[in-house]
Amino acid sequence: MYEARYDHASDKEPTHLVVRVVPWDAGPAAVGGSYEVGEVMVRLLVGTLASAAVLLVGIDLVAGDGVQLRPGAVIVLVGALVVAFSRRRHVFWVGVVAAVFVGAMSLGPGIPDVRGDRGLAVAVVRALAWVSLLVAAAAGTRLIWTGRSRRDRKLKAGRRQAAPAENGLPRDWRRPAQVVGLVVLCAIGAELLAAYGESTGDPGAIAFSVVFFAALYGAPAVLTRDLVRRRGWGWPSMLLLFAALGVTEACLVDQSLFSSHYQGYDGWEESREATLIPALGISAFNAYNFVVGHVIFSFGAPVAVAEGWRAERAREPWLGIRGSLVAAVAYVGAATLILSDPESRSGSPVQLLSSVVVVAALALSAALVGTRGTATRAPRDTLRDVPVWAVFAVALIAALITGAVPETWNGFVVGTTVTGLLVVAFLAVTRRRPWPARHVAAVGLAFMVARGLLAFTYYPLIGEVATVPKYLHNTVMLLAVAAAGLVAMRLRDTRSPAS
Known part of the structure; x- marks a missing residue:
């Protein structure tokens, strides 16, 4: 897996971009500390989203209601596939939004399950599904954040300071x-x-x-x-x-x-x-x-x-x-x-x-x-x-x-x-x-x-x-x-x- 890395010549407004292609598993020394994204975190995001989909389907199965394809399971599974096949920084947002959205929507029916209203097995599976969604959201957030180079962040901060405020509210x-x-x-x-x-x-x-x-x-x-x-x-x-x-x-x-x-x-x-x-x-x-x-x-x-x-x-x-x-x-x-x-x-x-x-x-x-x-x-x-x-x-x-x-x-x-x-x-x-x-x-x-x-x-x-x-x-x-x-x-x- 390869990725284009962008380094600015200086922290000022860049006049050109230098593009280097390096392996995903290259360390910070190979890329000069810029735009470091870990393959492990990508696999963690995909794996936890897929696990959450399986666990959400498994809740009804463990409860004895048979196999039911829940909408939440479909959403997180689609998110896992999107991230797996298009490992770009903006695509990581799809995984984060899918995890957070499904997690929020499952709070209502999930709280009685965790309390044990449908038995211990259902409570465990529901809890594991929530943990998977939480880890997926954390992994996706980590990927998005570390996908920015330090120099890019400094450049954007300088632009924000230079940009005038409109009606007292910063333009950004x-x-x-x-x-x-x-x-x-x-x-x-x-x-x-x-x-x-x-x-x-x-x-x-x-x-x-x-x-x-x-x-x-x-x-x-x-x-x-x-x-x-x-x-x-x-x-x-x-x-x-x-x-x-x-x-x-x-x-x-x-x-x-x-x-x-x-x-x-x-x-x-x-x-x-x-x-x-x-x-x-x-x-x-x-x-x-x-x-x-x-x-x-x-x-x-x-x-x-x-x-x-x-x-x-x-x-x-x-x-x-x-x-x-x-x-x-x-x-x-x-x-x-x-x-x-x-x-x-x-x-x-x-x-x-x-x-x-x-x-x-x-x-x-x-x-x-x-x-x-x-x-x-x-x-x-x-x-x-x-x-x-x-x-x-x-x-x-x-x-x-x-x-x-x-x-x-x-x-x-x-x-x-x-x-x-x-x-x-x-x-x-x-x-x-x-x-x-x-x-x-x-x-x-x-x-x-x-x-x-x-x-x-x-x-x-x-x-x-x-x-x-x-x-x-x-x-x-x-x-x-x-x-x-x-x-x-x-x-x-x-x-x-x-x-």
Whole structure:
């Protein structure tokens, strides 16, 4: 096994790179102490990930439940294979994320096992699986850290000191903070803001939901946003890709659009029957509510607000290779856990195949619209003279109307009409003059505020929650969204429009 080593001629800004190829097992003297990565640590990472996969499968076998292919075992096994066949520094992140993610997701069912609820053998196997995941995470972290040369670290430290701070926050930390804020905002907008689930008013369940839904919704949101920005596309392409993600979630991942009684939610069957299309086996209102809801609350509105935090970077990608890999692994892991639930297997083969065709058509449309827009785009004046609060007010009225319509055919017609008119108006205006990032953020904030306000009018559709925790939950979530949106709307930038 060989690897390219890079040595800078000095600690200053390098003018050239000297590349040497040395064996993996060469000692520090052979490489001058630079970029030392141990083959033993690589084997340890691969071995512990593979061992964890075997042990996770073995838990059910030891318990007498037969062989069951757990999603966690698949995730860590894929991580082991990726590291084994591509031993690059950024790939080690895949192993670390797989180990940490599976370990965190197994805490809930694993604690009773370790206590001995299913016997001593299961407790031992579960404990060994956790130890393997912990060692894998440590080995991967060690590989990532030692993969940096001391000179490279000094050079980066010098650049950080020389780089000016922006608004009091060092430049190196602003982009990660923006990404973390976006994925958390996606989790809040998609699930917690509506306050319809069992986690409402439960701090522990809320904390878990933030992490899990950040992976399920936030990770694909930031990946899609980065794809659009790297290609030089605009919001029309981004919304089409978000629609593809919405169809993927509702039809291919949790398959809730095809379910007649999903997860025991109150009123699910009555709502579905009110606008049922027998030939398709779906509810027209649910199709509108689920897909458009994902486009707006799970992806679009959080991205619009997050881009407003740093308007000068609204058209730039935020993730590198490493961050993209972490986001991809997080999304696949979360989606796999959803798919492992028997409640998420409601679609027929024909329905699933049709959903794949719709997703592909939306993705192709996004590429065609984006390519055409890139070819014809020219510098134009932006709508900076339009009051941002006027944009917020118009969007809030539209959002309240679409959010308050009944789950009937009349509600479906009103909701789709208002949504369609808003989209047409948005596209018509932006074709003439692109919007500043703060105006786009105002639209996203308006929809999330409307959802937060309407959540005060009902109780969760599943589970029991007392009055005080319920309204405290609504208040905290609405304040969090409002704070994030107000920051985006108040910041001004004259350099880069968002669309």
